[in-house]
Amino acid sequence: MKNRWETIKNYFPLLGLLILVVFFSIATGGALLSPISLQSLLNQVIATALVALGSVFVFGSGNFDMSLGACLSLSAVLGGMADIATGSLIVAFLVCIGLSLLLGLLKGLFASFVDVPLFIVTIVLGSLLSAFTLFILGDASAVHLKDALQPLPSFSFSQMSVINLVVLLSYFSLCLVLFLFMPIGRQVKILGGNAVTARQSGIPIKKVKVGAFLIGALGIGLAAFVILVRVRNIGASTASSMGTDVMIALVLGGMPLSGGPRSRISAGLVGATSITVLNAGLTMMGLNIAVIQIFRAVVFLVVVYVASMTYRTRLLPR
Amino acid sequence: MADTRKAPAEPLVSVLDLDKHFGPTIALDGVTLSFYPGKITGLIGENGSGKSTLTSIIAGMQQPTAGSMAFKGQPYKPATMIEAGRQGIGMIVQEQGYVPGITIAQNIFLGEEGLFRKMGVISKKAMVRAAKEALLSIGIDDIDPALYIDQLNLQDRKLIEIARIMRMDLDVLIVDETTTALSQKGRTLLYGIMDSLRGKGKAVIFISHDLDELMQVCDAMAVLRDGRLIAELDKADFSEDTIKRLMVGRELSGHYYRDDYETQENTTPTVLEVHQATSATGLLMNFSMDVKKGEILGIGGLSHCGMHELGKVLFGEEPLLTGSVTHTASGQSIVSARQAMDLGLGYVSKDRDQEALVLSASIQDNIMSAGLDRVKAGPFILPGKVQAYVNKQINNLSIKCASPKQNVQYLSGGNKQKVVFGKWVGRDCDILVLDCPTRGVDIGVKAAMYQLIEDIKNQGKTIVMISEELPELIGMCDRILILKDGRLNGEFERSRDLDELKLIERMI
Numbered sequence: 001m002k003n004r005w006e007t008i009k010n011y012f013p014l015l016g017l018l019i020l021v022v023f024f025s026i027a028t029g030g031a032l033l034s035p036i037s038l039q040s041l042l043n044q045v046i047a048t049a050l051v052a053l054g055s056v057f058v059f060g061s062g063n064f065d066m067s068l069g070a071c072l073s074l075s076a077v078l079g080g081m082a083d084i085a086t087g088s089l090i091v092a093f094l095v096c097i098g099l100s101l102l103l104g105l106l107k108g109l110f111a112s113f114v115d116v117p118l119f120i121v122t123i124v125l126g127s128l129l130s131a132f133t134l135f136i137l138g139d140a141s142a143v144h145l146k147d148a149l150q151p152l153p154s155f156s157f158s159q160m161s162v163i164n165l166v167v168l169l170s171y172f173s174l175c176l177v178l179f180l181f182m183p184i185g186r187q188v189k190i191l192g193g194n195a196v197t198a199r200q201s202g203i204p205i206k207k208v209k210v211g212a213f214l215i216g217a218l219g220i221g222l223a224a225f226v227i228l229v230r231v232r233n234i235g236a237s238t239a240s241s242m243g244t245d246v247m248i249a250l251v252l253g254g255m256p257l258s259g260g261p262r263s264r265i266s267a268g269l270v271g272a273t274s275i276t277v278l279n280a281g282l283t284m285m286g287l288n289i290a291v292i293q294i295f296r297a298v299v300f301l302v303v304v305y306v307a308s309m310t311y312r313t314r315l316l317p318r
Numbered sequence: 319m320a321d322t323r324k325a326p327a328e329p330l331v332s333v334l335d336l337d338k339h340f341g342p343t344i345a346l347d348g349v350t351l352s353f354y355p356g357k358i359t360g361l362i363g364e365n366g367s368g369k370s371t372l373t374s375i376i377a378g379m380q381q382p383t384a385g386s387m388a389f390k391g392q393p394y395k396p397a398t399m400i401e402a403g404r405q406g407i408g409m410i411v412q413e414q415g416y417v418p419g420i421t422i423a424q425n426i427f428l429g430e431e432g433l434f435r436k437m438g439v440i441s442k443k444a445m446v447r448a449a450k451e452a453l454l455s456i457g458i459d460d461i462d463p464a465l466y467i468d469q470l471n472l473q474d475r476k477l478i479e480i481a482r483i484m485r486m487d488l489d490v491l492i493v494d495e496t497t498t499a500l501s502q503k504g505r506t507l508l509y510g511i512m513d514s515l516r517g518k519g520k521a522v523i524f525i526s527h528d529l530d531e532l533m534q535v536c537d538a539m540a541v542l543r544d545g546r547l548i549a550e551l552d553k554a555d556f557s558e559d560t561i562k563r564l565m566v567g568r569e570l571s572g573h574y575y576r577d578d579y580e581t582q583e584n585t586t587p588t589v590l591e592v593h594q595a596t597s598a599t600g601l602l603m604n605f606s607m608d609v610k611k612g613e614i615l616g617i618g619g620l621s622h623c624g625m626h627e628l629g630k631v632l633f634g635e636e637p638l639l640t641g642s643v644t645h646t647a648s649g650q651s652i653v654s655a656r657q658a659m660d661l662g663l664g665y666v667s668k669d670r671d672q673e674a675l676v677l678s679a680s681i682q683d684n685i686m687s688a689g690l691d692r693v694k695a696g697p698f699i700l701p702g703k704v705q706a707y708v709n710k711q712i713n714n715l716s717i718k719c720a721s722p723k724q725n726v727q728y729l730s731g732g733n734k735q736k737v738v739f740g741k742w743v744g745r746d747c748d749i750l751v752l753d754c755p756t757r758g759v760d761i762g763v764k765a766a767m768y769q770l771i772e773d774i775k776n777q778g779k780t781i782v783m784i785s786e787e788l789p790e791l792i793g794m795c796d797r798i799l800i801l802k803d804g805r806l807n808g809e810f811e812r813s814r815d816l817d818e819l820k821l822i823e824r825m826i
Contacts, residue, residue: 083768155376180701181698181699181700182698182699182702183690183691183695183699185692186683186686186690186699187690189676189679190676190679190683190687191684192678193676193678193679194672194673194675194676194677196673197673197674197675197676197687198666198676198687199635199655200655200665200674201655201687202655202656202658202659202660202688203656203687203690203739204656218464259677260679261676261678261679261680261683262678265617289626289771313782
């Protein structure tokens with residue numbers, strides 16, 4: 001009986017997504033599901049999903065990363081600058097990924113070797129990175145790809161969708177293989193569930209932590225690049241709500257933020273779709289940004305509360 | 319043993335037919351016992367005999383499964399320690415009973431800060447002054463209560479706990495194995511307090527593993543064994559031999575243990591060497607031993623004797639201040655769990671729910687957690703191999719479950735322990751360190767564990783079995799080492815003549 005209930009509970013996140021879609025379709029008089037809206041939803045889902053998928057590894061291993069948004073915007077800004085300076089999208093891509101990996105490595109090393117709660121480290125790191133981004137932007141509020149020395153290719157809406165899908169599918173497959181078919185997936189879950197057990201079971205904790213942050217960083221780098229190519233104007237406030245969006249996404253996707261055995265890759269994808277539908281639906285209903293923020297906060301709290309009741313486990317960092 | 323005592327008065331506290339069950343484990347079994355005013359009553363018994371369970375129920379820390387209690391002739395059923403304290407029953411606990419990071423005075427008046435409130439502000443000065451008086455009242459004049467409690471050594475911190483308890487106007491004081499944590503000066507002070515309570519017609523319940531101490535301090539003694547009251551003795555009847563004999567004699571029924579007693583040749587090679595090891599916790603001191611190939615080596619002793627730390631030290635889980643653990647065949651010093659595993663060691667922790675298992679994870683994930691390197695094909699883990707690996711353990715160990723995906727938190731204690739065994743048996747370890755492998759499991763699972771341990775031995779593998787149960791050590795081991803205060807205090811070879819009394823004499 002317990003097992004059947006467990007199986008049913010696995011479908012709660014999808015059910016939640018369905019309810020969101022139905023609710024906002026009705027509330028927006030069907031506008032949510034119009035072709036234009038769907039295409040724009042897809043573009044928005046991609047970036048959140050890229051970050052959320054990688055974050056399954058980071059949060060799954062019991063680490064709490066509060067610097068997701070700041071890492072993303074710095075990577076995108078520097079990628080944009082490289083793009084403008086060289087006129088090459090490939091260079092921009094490499095800068096986005098490289099910088100993001102570097103930051104991931106830094107966080108992984110902190111998590112492994114420095115005995116300070118990581119969520120505090122990442123709060124500080126987030127502020128530092130945002131300040132640094134503002135600093136390198138100088139007087140400009142943003143970098144504009146149209147300022148590039150050589151004209152850069154500009155993509156149409158549907159071309160952009162194809163790029164997005166290819167990037168997301170590649171990264172999703174990579175995460176799936178890592179999580180299900182390589183040791184790190186199981187190691188992440190055991191480590192997040194009980195660090196003492198993990199150590200006594202011979203799991204190389206430091207390696208797993210660094211690995212988790214690098215996988216997460218790859219997602220952030222990819223997200224930085226697709227945002228750069230799509231938005232073409234990148235500032236310090238680009239993706240500033242990404243951090244909270246991803247956390248809400250993971251919870252809506254059915255995974256406790258404290259990580260552990262209930263972590264799953266689907267949480268990244270389903271959750272990212274849910275939060276995007278929620279954001280878009282609320283905007284389409286014509287609510288102002290402040291009301292939307294309040295609404296998101298309430299949804300977050302309700303889901304955390306319900307999840308902590310049903311899972312009987314902690315959702316917040318230790 | 320008949321109770322020849324003439325009760326001097328009505329008992330102050332009595333327990334009637336008290337039962338306490340933890341799942342399948344029976345910690346207290348129909349205990350009926352009274353504590354009288356003006357008397358210090360000692361409780362003695364082996365680990366797990368039920369002493370601490372009994373006193374913790376009297377002190378309101380937990381509720382009995384069945385039975386009743388009376389205090390001053392009235393029914394008594396405290397829901398919490400605070401309620402018991404208000405009624406006049408207080409306990410000095412075995413473990414840490416203070417709050418770190420605040421001052422001594424704040425610890426003494428924990429929860430009573432309101433006493434020093436003046437117009438909404440708590441006067442630290444007044445609190446320190448009152449704390450000073452509280453300390454003086456139990457004879458401590460050299461501790462400044464304005465200091466942070468962390469600045470005191472462990473022994474003095476225990477004194478602060480005593481001062482806090484003594485502030486309450488107690489009719490019954492329970493002292494649970496506190497003296498092991500006290501310096502000689504602290505002990506003398508505590509004996510003084512107990513003495514003065516006795517003089518005032520109060521009752522004291524005193525738990526200690528130190529028989530000499532109990533015989534000296536107590537007016538009466540109760541011996542517990544396997545959760546049952548075995549005997550009550552008056553001071554006149556105290557004798558070391560009698561008491562020791564009463565403590566032992568756990569019943570062994572059924573065919574659990576090995577029945578071979580042939581003496582083994584002592585020429586088998588050494589597989590592990592512990593040399594002058596002192597653990598970082600200080601519980602293991604300058605300890606040396608050799609582990610021979612193919613033997614079941616038993617390690618016994620009282621709580622805090624260092625045996626559980628020894629288990630961790632062998633597996634590289636506890637840092638050493640001095641000394642080393644060497645894997646003889648490779649010559650490597652073991653310093654981490656991963657390295658120990660690569661050298662063929664496995665470790666079953668005593669603390670199943672906190673250390674050995676991830677409770678929220680499935681049986682499969684738990685069994686696999688230590689065996690990922692066994693199911694790898696290149697960098698990948700193949701689901702088919704994982705399934706086969708896990709199913710093999712579930713079948714071999716007869717783990718009762720609906721599916722390998724079931725969470726371990728819903729399993730019984732015995733089945734949980736089988737999952738832990740599965741983690742290590744699956745790896746095919748050459749040396750298994752088992753810390754209390756049959757703790758909290760029912761008889762049936764126990765028998766299965768013993769059979770498994772014997773099978774592993776018969777495969778030529780080595781087992782170090784740390785246990786708080788003497789019959790288990792005597793019944794299963796080729797050799798038994800007894801630890802006391804972190805040091806080796808006795809070694810016994812397997813023999814039909816070996817009995818608990820011989821071991822206990824080395825433990826106390």
